[in-house]
Amino acid sequence: MNKLGPIKPFFSIFLIVPFLVSVQLMRGQNSKEKTPVDLVYPQLDTENSRWFFFSSACRPFGMVNLSPDTETDGAWGSGYRYKVDSIRGFSHIHAWQLSGLSVMPIDLGKIDMETPQYDYSSSFDHAKEEVSPGYHKLHLDRYDIDVELTSTKRVGFHQYDFNTENGAVLINLSGQLGPSKIEDGSLEQVAPGIFEGELTNAPTMRRPKATKVFFRIVLDRDVDEVSNPWDDGKLILRLKGGTGKVKMKVALSYTSRENAKFNLEHELPHWDFGQIVQDSRSEWNQLLGRIKIKGGSEEEQRRFYTDLWHALQGRRIINDANGYYPDNTADTFKIEQLPLSESGEPLFNHFNSDSFWGAQWTINTLWQLVYPEIAESFVNSLLQYYKDGGMVPRGPAGGNYTYVMTGASSSPFIVGAYQKGIRGFDVDMAYEALKKNHMPGGIMAKAGYEHATSLGGGLGHYIEEGYVPFPLPEGQFGYHQNGPSLTLEYAYQDWCLAQFAKALGKKEDYGYFMARSKNYKNVFDPTTGWVRPKNKIGEWLEPYDPFTHGSGFSEANGAQNTWFVPHDLEGLSELMGGKAKAVAKLNQQFEEAKKLGFTSGTSHAQELHPEYSRIPINYGNQPSIQTAFIFQHLGRPDLTQYWAKEVANTVYEGLTPARGYNGDEDQGLMGSLAVLMKIGLFQMTGGTEMEPMYQITGPIFDRIEIELNPDYYEGKPIVIQAENNEGQSPYIKTASFNGKKLKDFTLSHELLVRGGTLQLKMSPPNHKDHSSN
Template identity: 30%
Template sequence: MQGLLPFSLSIVPNEVKAQSPASYVNPFIGASTSTAQAGVYHGLGKTFPGATTPYGMVQVSPNTITGGDNGSGYSYEHESIEGFAFTQMSGIGWFGDLGNFLVMPTTGKLNTFSGKLANPEEGYRSRYTKSSEKASAGYYSVMLDKYKVKAEMTAAPHSGILRFTFPENKDSRIQIDLARRVGGTSTLQYVKVVDENTIQGWMKCTPDGGGWGNGDGHADYTVYFYAKFSKPLKSYGIWSANIPEGQSRKLEAVVSDDYQHLIATADVLPNVGEKEGKHLGFYTGFATRNNEQVLLKTGISFVSIEGAKNNLEAEIPDWDFNGVQQKAVKLWNDALSKATITGGTKDEKIVFYTALYHTMIDPRIVTDVDGTYNGGDNKPHKPTTFQKRTIFSGWDVFRSQMPLQTIINPTLVNDMINSLVTLADEKDKNYLERWELLNAYSGCMLGNPAVSMIADAYSKGIRNYDVDKAYKLSVGSVEKFGNGDLGYSYDGAGIALTLEYAYTDWCVGQMAKSLGKKDDYVKYNKRGQAYKNIFDPEKKWFRPRTKDGSWQAWPDSGRLTQWYGCFETNPYQQGWFVPQDVAGMVRLMGGNEAVKADLIHMFEKTPENMMWNDYYNHANEPVHQVPFLFNRIGYPWLTQKWTREITRRAYKNSVEGLVGNEDVGQMSAWYVLAAAGIHPICPGDTRQEITSPSFDKTVFKVAGGTFTIAAKNNSAKNIYIQSARLNGKPYNKCYIDYSQIVAGGYLELVMGPKPSQWGAKK
């Protein structure tokens, strides 16, 4: 942690201008993997600070590490940079992937391996001046101390451009590690010099090379590139490490001293213009004048080299770095204008727009500019009705991220459902997996979250996909992954599995009801009640059963026991997840007053900083609906109180500004919705809970025009709703229907310093 700036610092990327939403974005929020700061192995936000565009295929970003649970490849506290990659994952908490086409400007001796964080002088990585590091929407720059080179980068949707300002040096160079991959290595690469300014090729990334989940995520993809240099290729070459036959390519091997020695002693092949190999790099050398700028622009494709070339030529036909940056900023301003806020402090505005920004990285497009994508059958496809999208972090994003998109970006929701439905066709599957990455069925986490997304979209009238296939795949999913004949799950995370499966069974039932499938409705709605099968009336809480129906032994720490029938959580946190039947859950738990007391206890025992804990653990998704449960039991002012507390305590304008992993937009989407004053408990049900807005006014662009939530007399003390008017008429419900939001309208909430009976059940 030496050299780390204090995590309490507020990092503002540029001068904030009220007129420009993009100017509020601070990509450093959450950009740390530090377990020391988090106090738990999960680390912090794990976002990346580099340049990208809304839902773009390309992310040009600094990478500080290849090994460890560092999914974004970057951590703010690291003191050196190993290069700038063109693909990144955002906020994921497993061994990561992507981080491909790693570019580094260097001078002096050619090094063929990056070296390690502990001793960056050994390889081509460089220490950097932390104060020189700048990031904003669509732009990143840093000064590399070792080479005295300023590196700048910006992006277009399918391509990116780097601008390096070199010192005077006769041995300047740009080098590209073609084998590099965040969670391991690419297993095979190809590169060819096309002309005196251009190279092209590909990098094949298979599970044998680690990657997502160190291979357990089954990520298997090929990145194609087409790259042009502003300075002619007069002195160039390839390096090729001699990787022995049978050598492990998983992460633990790749980061080992022995493997690193193989890379460090790679054969350097001057003037070789074409090669295929297991561990390749490319370099081009040249003399530079002081402050001479050398640029590299690259198109990326997951389909073909021709696709990468077309992507680059369509988006960055010239060398106008500033022009590309300006277009990226415009794309961000247009995207971020889907939700605009009035009021709040400058830091709160930065937190809001950065949160919205983080919800607009995934699910990203993987179609080329001509609409072609690589399918699950490894063949090109060219749909006419949707854009193929990827990185569906289902278990996380069904809760807030996808519900947010149903409001501000329903086309994206249609795209994602189409992407999963067609993927099942392409892979001849009859179910939807829960975590998709570049066509890989990774099986990460648990439940059937794609079923939730589909049921939620369908209930909201978002139906531009093959509804029949989507329904059949939803049925196939809950039949393959479910509570079975026993009506509960008993292996390992029995509580978590039983509750999540019961919820998505209910989701299928709701869709069946709307489709007129009466028998299916009865069947799956009944299965949605399976949560009752694991409630122990003696312990007055959910408890895992064994296969024979007996209860598992109750631990000394009871429902606070981490991993007891749960996954990454404890029964106290997981047990509130019965979104499909809150009333039934409350009855089991002893009624409204008992539940109120228990929820208050949970929140009051939560640490002030809201970092990972045994009570309200906002760093982990299973509790994200919990603050809104007060609305359902007649105490909406407590929902108002605690959501305001969470938005204040768990989100900051600083590197540690996310208390847990960003999880591909989920953590940020929760903030966007809650800070605006709405949030669902149960995706698949169109009811949206109303809570205390953090801002004086939030305006969403919706299908019907705009929907405004205005908080009159709002302040840090006036957090309680006293009365409300919807479209000018008195409104006394603590919830609103999705249809009322997307139709457009105006919800005015009058705020005050004390709880009121507004919205309480009569």
């Protein structure tokens, strides 16, 4: 549906969703039947966790992301780490480059106040722990305190059960907390059980401006003493009333204490802890339940909903319930307000977000098909940054540009939304904003974390000479100044913008950006058959090893990055000597990558390992996650079907804290990719072409049903039915949609969202082999 229209109220995303919850799911909450929430395994991959990775007591995209922290020193190796057996606090913000307000219930009788900077952490036992989306329960062994956590969007809700007369709550307003150093904390008691205050996330290399967090704390028991025994920003609230349960609400705001109070009163005016747990559970079930699966093992079903759960979190709301938000895009900090509906609700939400680098193959497809209202809200948020600061961001934190990663990675996301008929935003402004991003002075000109200049991205060279040199002759101005990677990325993003220009009838712009999209050819070396670094005067880098990590390639090696031409795979194959030679080359890369499990080890930190770094395909990071789907574009859908299933069942399988995404999950990107591989749908360009198409690759389940949001797509549910899928045969013998045979295993977005049945007849496992011949 290509319909223009007014911006839709964002609050309807999670509140007005009766179409989402099937009777079957609702019954499941009161019976032995498991709902999607019951199937999620939150501890997946938490031995390799980073600050924003783990979630428990939070809502989808909530400002509050409340969970226990076992490590707090730095952005990496911090947060909830499964093998660390001590809790150091329960903090409310686990965002990319942001943290805030850690609290800890304690027994004062077990703390020596005379010891400076005393360690107040407590051991805990996973055997006594319960974790599910929206809820976390554990026991603090040292203090003999049961802790339960849940939340609304902007309010953390705690329930402690004290077995002591000396119960207290420690409020930590200083020191390192994940990625941020917490400074300038203050706390004021405004009533016997009510406190308000603020703290500051000090600047980081990635987020160069300080970010304040305001809060309001309300307890259902009075506090008779507030002390600062160590004079280091760790305050102790001594509770009245002895043993028993204590409830505590903690509301947040990035704008003011008054708005923290508003958020609390608006979202949590009562003290019914169980009701909030149930509300959170229901909200998660509503979103997760849009995709229903049958078949496969219980472990495979659990892993699927865990992947889908990861696809719906990590990126966090920063606006208050009344629409106020922090604008840190200019020299002077401002508090602005989003447009409101007639009832006073924000028409959309504003977000913190890691980069959209790689989103074209992940959340582009998943969100824009299954959660179009979420995609639309993010588009409006990105455009709000443009209105405030003059650029669409790559990944904002605290209302502040960070310039994380490279290129104009938000362009494919916005163009993909438009091409799929998601248009509740100012289309003309969106085009204006993206075009500015692709020209000198725009975000494409900046390297990773390049805050003060616009030279590191090499955009001037790309426009004038047709490629970004490596090394950049101007010098070092940021991170990821890798000429070949930048050239490939810019060329693809230019192609996406050209499609937007074509759709809007901007013929001159279409021709200009289409011409730029061919620049990838200028970094392909025909003598070696690889994309290769080239210096300012046109000399190829010597010596050159396409399996060396880095050296011109961002978080990849040359073998992986050579295939980053999603918009012109036929042109790339011609450079390689034709489709047959390109297929043989890529197939050999997959055969070699299979020996190492298709990833550079089991965590992002292992990518530089001498052996793992040389892997020719890496599904643990974004630059080569599209490669299994390339074969189909070169006339070999059987190889796409085979390798996509091999990757899904090797990389994105199992339920263990020891591994899960085998690399850098990046706020839902790998979770989304895993979901798409398991339902058998993919879009090579992120759906940015004039008529977006889906590749059909075969699901791992026998039946999948996708509910469509009727505000965007008026069709019936999409049913994917796989016959003869015993043993998860990778090959599709025939495919039909609503009874009409599909000749090339592709289906348009326009047809798919009308709803109906995609019928797949799978071939026996020995039907074909996976050679390139």
